[in-house]
Amino acid sequence: MSLSAIWGLVQTALELGVTCSLTVLALFLSYSMLNVCDLSTDGCFTLGAAVGAVVAIAGHPYLSIPAAMAAGMLSGFVTAVLQTRMGIDSLLAGIIVNTGLYSINIAVMGKSSLLNMNKTETVFTKVKALLADTPLAGYQELLIALAAVALVIVFLTLFLRTRLGLAIRATGDNPDMVRSSSINPVFTTTVGLCVANAFTGLSGCLLAQSQKSVNIDIGSGMVTIALASLLIGQTFLGRGSIAKRAVGMVLGSVIFRLVYTIALRLNMPAFMLKLVSSVIVIIAIAGPYLKTQLPMLEKRLAGSRKGGG
Amino acid sequence: MLTLQNISKTFNPGTVNEKTALTDVSLHLEKGDFVTIIGANGAGKSTLFNAIAGSFFPDTGRIELDGQDVTFQPEFKRAKAIGRLFQDPMRGSAPAMTIEENLALAAAGGGWLSHVSKAEKAAFRDKLALLDMGLEDRMRQPVGLLSGGQRQALTLLMATMVPPKLLLLDEHTAALDPSTAEKVLALTQDIVREHGLTCLMITHNMSSALELGNRTLMMDSGRILLDLKGDARQGLTVSDLLRMFKENVGKALDNDRMLLS
Known part of the structure; x- marks a missing residue:
């Protein structure tokens, strides 16, 4: 395999990793900070992709990005209202919204489950034209994704230091404290989920436009993939400042895609992607738990041996 | 400053788990009052705090804080005017x-x-x-x-x-070791004095209930039994308190965590 072929694979992994890391950053806010596992992520990712594509096809390449983010925000708002105002369990709220979004996404895509953007002017084609005669030609996917990720990280770092950001973090960190304080957990949860889902929508929009097509399944399994990336990132840069941890999320996402690319080269079939992400999430969450259980298990085994059955 | 008029609360009404937690509780606090509250387990001390803080709304009655009717104000809005500490030290800050x-x-x-x-x-x-x-x-x-x-x-x-209008202390030193508890209690007194805070403090330490503050309430079965202030409270000892409790309730004060010394 030639060097350029290897670089080609790495570049694709980087593009995918960085683009999808926006979803990981969304989970960083909802899962790590608010302590809400937002299962509407898959549907919201597809929603962002669909809305972004439709707006771009309608001839508004730049408008497609804020439109996708606004759609994501709206979806997050619905999830938040269900769990804070309607008494629906937060996991169930996510699942319900996710299911509902499937129909909405097909409706957005004009009753079709596939949209093609081969001849559509998108942010990527615009930037590609700009880069045409520079040394960076051909890197528009990576550059746009990196720029988006950098903006989101800067935003998150600043936002989580504001009083509202601190209140959101406290809501996830100690709900008991928040309940008897002047922070309204309904408000903080709603804002947190809206912002997080705006990022998820943005992530979907950028992935669809860089791939020049939207499939109704583009977001399926995304929550597990993002969670796997988040947990990988946490093992590398899990402590320290918000900025450092946010960079860790991007790193986790890129590592996940690189490992996946390598596994593909080793003849792992492509359909294994979702199983791999599931196994990573299981190991990352169950591992530390089992480690705490191990001494107890050893004691019990030793005890039963001594007791002689 | 704080006025409670005929507050009653029954949990799970009409079921086998029905529990009358507060019965017709009325209380008036002046600004700067430091009131200690004692009572047996299940006397309704913490429930009284929950009613004042807005963790639930009372079945009957009216709560007024600094001239404003807060009876049905949500907890997070009331919390701007009310500071609250619980027995569990992990409860009040984000780890x-x-x-x-x-x-x-x-x-x-x-x-x-x-x-x-x-x-x-x-x-x-x-x-x-x-x-x-x-x-x-x-x-x-x-x-x-x-x-x-x-x-x-x-x-x-x-x-x-x-500085809150009202500070609620719910046995906030009970889970600490004795020397730390003493230190936190001293800090509490300093801060209350410095800001002239109005304060309600639940304690299981009967002598500090008499030493601290200017007024002592004794609760039992969701009612305020005794309200000691001024001359009536002056020179009172722990054994006086125990005797008064027995006279009022007809049984000895029973609290496994109560400190009599």
């Missing part, structure tokens, strides 16, 4: 956030999108130094690393950062 961030949450100055200013951070440092626990040099550390006593002292600081 994954730093000392500085916790204090910033409590300071509540500026708008939602404002950052904590340098001046505020310096003020936090000065306040922390008053605790004399070395916390002023650990402002960037997560609160989860602190001991129970340190966390309760920090919670006290947070609850009084913006």
